[in-house]
Amino acid sequence: MTQQSSAQQTSNPAQTPPEAPAVPSTTTVIFTDATVNGTILGRDDISVEGAVVGKIRVEGTVTIERSGVVRGPIQADTVVVAGKVTGNITARTRLQLQMTGSIKGDVTTCSFTIEDGSFFDGRSHMTKPGEEPQFLYQP
Numbered sequence: 001m002t003q004q005s006s007a008q009q010t011s012n013p014a015q016t017p018p019e020a021p022a023v024p025s026t027t028t029v030i031f032t033d034a035t036v037n038g039t040i041l042g043r044d045d046i047s048v049e050g051a052v053v054g055k056i057r058v059e060g061t062v063t064i065e066r067s068g069v070v071r072g073p074i075q076a077d078t079v080v081v082a083g084k085v086t087g088n089i090t091a092r093t094r095l096q097l098q099m100t101g102s103i104k105g106d107v108t109t110c111s112f113t114i115e116d117g118s119f120f121d122g123r124s125h126m127t128k129p130g131e132e133p134q135f136l137y138q139p
Contacts, residue, residue: 026060032067046076048083066100073105081118088122093129 027045030036034050045060048068056062056070061078064070068083079091081101089095091109099117108125 030068064101079109 039055043059051069057075062076063080064083073087075090082098084102088105094111095109097118099115102119106122110127
């Protein structure tokens with residue numbers, strides 16, 4: 001009888017432990033206490049919660065979280081800034097400066113959203129949708 005109840009328990013889906021939520025394997029996270037010095041190149045999305053001192057150049061989205069700090073140029077398809085960036089930004093499709101974000105540097109993009117409460121000190125160059133932006137630094 002014990003064997004039957006064990007078999008029944010294993011086949012009962014309510015008894016199966018839940019699976020952990022899938023973490024996208026295409027996002028690289030630089031965690032809060034981490035500092036990266038150098039150049040980051042790639043094709044995946046990047047989320048910066050810690051610090052990056054150097055260039056970031058990716059085909060994807062770069063998100064600077066509230067705790068994130070970047071000192072250097074950023075080149076990506078989309079850039080979202082909720083933390084601090086000191087350096088020029090080139091975003092092929094979109095740049096979003098959130099209310100907690102700060103940018104000190106020039107930006108080039110075809111769509112630039114600046115939320116109330118954010119800080120922007122620099123020049124902006126707007127491109128037409130589909131137009132390849134002129135990069136503000138050489139990779």
